[in-house]
Amino acid sequence: MRKNLRKWMLFLGAAAFLALPLSSSAQLTTNQLHDWLNSPAATSHIGNITGNAHAAAEPYRRYCVGCHGELGDGEGENAKWFEPPLFPKPRDFQLAVFECRSTPSGTLPTDEDLFDTIARGLDRSNMPPWNTFTKQERADLVAWIKHYSPRWQNEKPGVPITIPAEPEVTADRIKAGREVFARVQCWKCHGVQGMANGPSAATLTTDQGRPIEAFNFTTGARPKCGDSDRDIYRIFMTGLDGTPMPSFADNIKPDEAWDLVFYLRTFMPQHSKERELAKQLNLKPVDPNAPAGQQ
Amino acid sequence: MLVSTRSHLRKVFHFATPLFSLALVLACVVSTCTQPANAIPAFARKYGLRCSACHESWPMLNYFGQKFKDNGYQIMNDRDSPIWQNPGYWPVTFRMTPIWHRVSTGKVLVDTYSAGSTVPTGSALQRITTSGFDLSGLDFHTGGTLEKNFSFYLLPSSDPTGAFHFETVMARLDNLFGSPWLNIKLGKFELDNLLSEKRILTLTGNGGIYQLYHFIPVGDGNIFGQMGDNQLGLEVMGHSADDRSRYSAALLSSNDGTTQLPYGNAYTGFFTASQAFDAGKLGVERIGAYAMVGDAPTTWLTNGGPSSYIAGSGIGNKSFSREGFVGQFYFGEHFDLQVVTQHGEDSAWFGQGYGDVIDGVSVVNNTTGTTLPAGAQAPTWNGVLFEPHFVYSPQLIFIGRYETIRMSQQANGSGSATPSPSNLGNISTYTVGFRYNPFMTSRAGFAWHNEYNWWHQDGTAPDGSNLNVSELLTGFDFDF
Numbered sequence: 001m002r003k004n005l006r007k008w009m010l011f012l013g014a015a016a017f018l019a020l021p022l023s024s025s026a027q028l029t030t031n032q033l034h035d036w037l038n039s040p041a042a043t044s045h046i047g048n049i050t051g052n053a054h055a056a057a058e059p060y061r062r063y064c065v066g067c068h069g070e071l072g073d074g075e076g077e078n079a080k081w082f083e084p085p086l087f088p089k090p091r092d093f094q095l096a097v098f099e100c101r102s103t104p105s106g107t108l109p110t111d112e113d114l115f116d117t118i119a120r121g122l123d124r125s126n127m128p129p130w131n132t133f134t135k136q137e138r139a140d141l142v143a144w145i146k147h148y149s150p151r152w153q154n155e156k157p158g159v160p161i162t163i164p165a166e167p168e169v170t171a172d173r174i175k176a177g178r179e180v181f182a183r184v185q186c187w188k189c190h191g192v193q194g195m196a197n198g199p200s201a202a203t204l205t206t207d208q209g210r211p212i213e214a215f216n217f218t219t220g221a222r223p224k225c226g227d228s229d230r231d232i233y234r235i236f237m238t239g240l241d242g243t244p245m246p247s248f249a250d251n252i253k254p255d256e257a258w259d260l261v262f263y264l265r266t267f268m269p270q271h272s273k274e275r276e277l278a279k280q281l282n283l284k285p286v287d288p289n290a291p292a293g294q295q
Numbered sequence: 296m297l298v299s300t301r302s303h304l305r306k307v308f309h310f311a312t313p314l315f316s317l318a319l320v321l322a323c324v325v326s327t328c329t330q331p332a333n334a335i336p337a338f339a340r341k342y343g344l345r346c347s348a349c350h351e352s353w354p355m356l357n358y359f360g361q362k363f364k365d366n367g368y369q370i371m372n373d374r375d376s377p378i379w380q381n382p383g384y385w386p387v388t389f390r391m392t393p394i395w396h397r398v399s400t401g402k403v404l405v406d407t408y409s410a411g412s413t414v415p416t417g418s419a420l421q422r423i424t425t426s427g428f429d430l431s432g433l434d435f436h437t438g439g440t441l442e443k444n445f446s447f448y449l450l451p452s453s454d455p456t457g458a459f460h461f462e463t464v465m466a467r468l469d470n471l472f473g474s475p476w477l478n479i480k481l482g483k484f485e486l487d488n489l490l491s492e493k494r495i496l497t498l499t500g501n502g503g504i505y506q507l508y509h510f511i512p513v514g515d516g517n518i519f520g521q522m523g524d525n526q527l528g529l530e531v532m533g534h535s536a537d538d539r540s541r542y543s544a545a546l547l548s549s550n551d552g553t554t555q556l557p558y559g560n561a562y563t564g565f566f567t568a569s570q571a572f573d574a575g576k577l578g579v580e581r582i583g584a585y586a587m588v589g590d591a592p593t594t595w596l597t598n599g600g601p602s603s604y605i606a607g608s609g610i611g612n613k614s615f616s617r618e619g620f621v622g623q624f625y626f627g628e629h630f631d632l633q634v635v636t637q638h639g640e641d642s643a644w645f646g647q648g649y650g651d652v653i654d655g656v657s658v659v660n661n662t663t664g665t666t667l668p669a670g671a672q673a674p675t676w677n678g679v680l681f682e683p684h685f686v687y688s689p690q691l692i693f694i695g696r697y698e699t700i701r702m703s704q705q706a707n708g709s710g711s712a713t714p715s716p717s718n719l720g721n722i723s724t725y726t727v728g729f730r731y732n733p734f735m736t737s738r739a740g741f742a743w744h745n746e747y748n749w750w751h752q753d754g755t756a757p758d759g760s761n762l763n764v765s766e767l768l769t770g771f772d773f774d775f
Contacts, residue, residue: 058628062689063359066345066737078343078737086379121372126343128370131537132358134573221373 033071033147042147044111044139051111051139053147059137060144067126068093072148078126084210088125096149097207099240100225105247107158108151114142116226123222124213161237163230164254169262169273171281177263180256182286182295184248189214192285194267204244212243217267232261336774337386337439338363339737342370346740347689351631352730353740353774354494358571358579362538367446367469367478368439376443386439392498392744394770397426401763402756420758430455431498434462436774444469448484461554463525476533483527483552487543487567489583489621490633490682492523496694499766502726502748505680506698507619507637512674513720513755514706516650516657517641519549519563519591520615526552526565539571541583549591549612557653559609563589569621578625586618593642593649593661601660604652611661613642613649619678633682637700639675643667646674646706670711675704678722690735694746696726719754730772739775744768 036042037053044051060068069076072093082089091098100117101109118138121129130138146152167173181187189204191197194217204212215223225235237257239247252260265274266283286295339346346353349360356364369375377384403423406415432455438448450463465482485493492505508523528547534540549561569583592609619637626632644650647667650657678700685693700722705715728746746768756762 055628058688062345062347066348067343081343087374121370123373125372126374128342128344128359128363128372129536130359132362132579134575134579136575137578 030071036150036153037147039147039153041152042143044115044142044146046111046115046135046139046142049135049139051136051141051143053140053143056137056140056144059133059141063130064141072145082126084206085204085213088206088212089208089210090126092208093145093148095242096151097242099242101158101238101241102160102234103158103238104161104249105239105241108155110157110160111139111142114145115139118142120226122224124224161234161249162254163233163237164258166229167255167258169277171277173259174262174266174274174277174281174283176256177259177261178283178286179293179295180252180260181263182288182290183292184251186260187286187288189244190217192288194218194264200244206244207242214245217264218269220269229258229261229265232264233257236260336738336740337388337436338368341380341384341386341439342374343737345735345737346732347735350494350740351684351686352496352689352692353732353742355496356491356494358538362534365478365532365534365538365541366475367444367467368448369444369446369469373443375440377440378442386437388434388436388774390434390436390740390772390774392431392770392772393428394431394498394744394768395426395428396499396766396768396770397424398500398766399424399764402758402760404757420756433457434774441466474533475536478532480530480532481528483525483554484530485525486522486545486547486565486587487530487532487541488522488585489567489569489581489623490635490680493525496684496692496730497696497726497728497746497748498744498770498772499726499746499748499768501724501750501764501766502696502728502746505635506700506722506724507635507678507680510637510639510676510678510700510722512641512646512676512702512706513715514648515641515645515674516593516648516652516659517591517613517615517645518551518651518654518656519558519561519589520587520617520639520641521551522565522585522587522617524552526563527554528563528565530565539573539579540569542566542568547589549589551651555606557606558651559592559607559612561589561591561609561612563587563591567621571623574625577627578631580625581621581623583621584619585621586616588614588616588618590614590642591645591650593644593657595652595660597660602652602658604660606653609653611644611649613644615639615641615645629686631684631686633680633684635680637676637678639678641674641706643671643673643706647671668707668711670708670714671706672704672708674702674706676700676702676720690732691729693729694727697724699723716754721753722751724748724750728768739773741771741773744770744772 042053065076066078067076067090068074074090074092076090079090096108098109101113103109115138118141119129119131121127188198188200196214196216201214204214206212223232223235225231237247237249239245262274265272266278349356349363351357363370399422401422402420404418405421407417407419409416432453434450434452436450440446446467446469448463448465451459452462453459461483463484465480465484467478467480469478471477485491492508495503497503505523509521511517526547528545530543530545532543545565547563547565549563550558565587567583567585569581571579571581574580590612592611593613594611595604596608597603598605617637617639619635622634624632644661648657648659649661652660680696680698682696702720705719707713707715726746726748730742730744732742748766750764752762
């Protein structure tokens, strides 16, 4: 009996010893992160402000870690309660894939992109606008975010796309935008009336396979990456990396892009010149079955 | 030798194995299975933010928390309406504080007895010191949004005996006309004090309030100017999108937050304005000003005798005012200093003890024909409080406070038959302490609280000398 007990104790002890590396695997990653934290990549430059990752350690722990996690993997204590698509999972900084960028699809965002996202927050998610931070605090947090992924060690951010000056809104431009909307098949996800009810809407998933909703233009909600005309232009010309929203930079010419912005504005309930013109034109939703160029 | 060593090792192993195994198992359990305690503070649970996101140290707000409050408990990201929450979500938080404290009050008047006598033969001053385990009252915080831009807050609160009252009951219309500059609140609420007494980091009897917010000169009958008490009224407030600029204006009933209109038809205004600045690596600095201007009754109708006052019959309103500056200064991420100044003035009538007869604070009635005695004048005072914080980490904060109030004009001036000493009622108080939060999650708040307060007032001991009170407190302050 005693012998058996000893055997069991030995077995349990050995099992516990073998399990120790599992519990300390996070420690290894922490060591790696420590190295990256001290690398030149873990700084940011926004105008004349230089962000220092070390200075953001406490603010990150205070404000961000509950969702984004100690390791920046988006697995904070609250992440398990976020159920997409209503509540998207927190960003995994280790992947360094960001939706809101001024840079081409597939490239890293600029420091300013992350800086702006922190202050703006992300509508339709739990990410609030952190615009109470000082600019220095935000710059420090940008630097901190960059220490989480090897991508920042090896890659440079993309070059921001060029956005030409915004032209005058005209009825012709709105009609042209309607053609673009039909041609590049925005309606497949966003629906012919911008109500996020296109034929593909129910099947959308992120790169991680989590369900995601197309943007519904008609609710009055702000687009996730900003609600100015330039922001909307940027969204479909850079795409939202990690989501099914692709970049249309290869399919839409800059002038056409402005036309599309004006047409999308006609869906939005906020008072705008575009909506007035659309009313005057008595614009009908696009017909998905109409031949190309005959909307 | 080898055999002997082996035998010895076997012996050691024989005894050590069970202990070693047990230790290893325990080590594994501790290293892999330890989880922070979970509970459910209403807002943190709704938004998945840790306490520290909104609180410099719970319950004191930081700038983000202040903006959240100013937005009507919304983070303004289209997930504020309760329709987005799981139907099981219940926006309730309980808070209570079991403590041990020691209170020492100098110069208490006690009866003296001669040997064998059961009847007091005189009285003497004596220090009374009491210590023991105790409880705070219980707060039920429930608040949030009824719909996007419709907010509410309800706080039934008990004293330590379990007797409840409504500390806060308010509904708020937020962002009217789509602008953060226009929000309207109706009900009983905390005044828009930048340094909030309801979120004070100290818990002792005298250190757990701001003296400036409750000061009443000696013999004064005006209870209505206590800006630390929640008041009944209507507040209009607004702020910039980043909350750097703020203003508020409130119209209040002059009844010190008491329901059922026990006093009269008097009103008080409370106004604040402040501006914050981005000071780079120092942080965000805010300066502001406030003013409380109102009047309150001194004359009461009676029925059945001179002291049978009729509730709600107060007239003969007299004026009072409190005004000052507020500063919130940050010096990097670890140190900040909160400053409030005050200049206060009550009507000479209040100074002579006219005012709240309903609660027995006043014993005189300003009936027709009453005149002020010679030398009566409006009591005025100046005060300041400094509250530095050293935030070692979001989980550990050291707190200090020095507060002083100095009378600049006594109610009974030099022309009075019994002029008051110039320092009568002056207050000085020091508080030091620290709060340690052993864990920090978005589900519960728990602090090990330690504090010492020393309070001094000139001329208010029973023999007219100075009065000192000290208190030492330690306890667990938690909400969930």
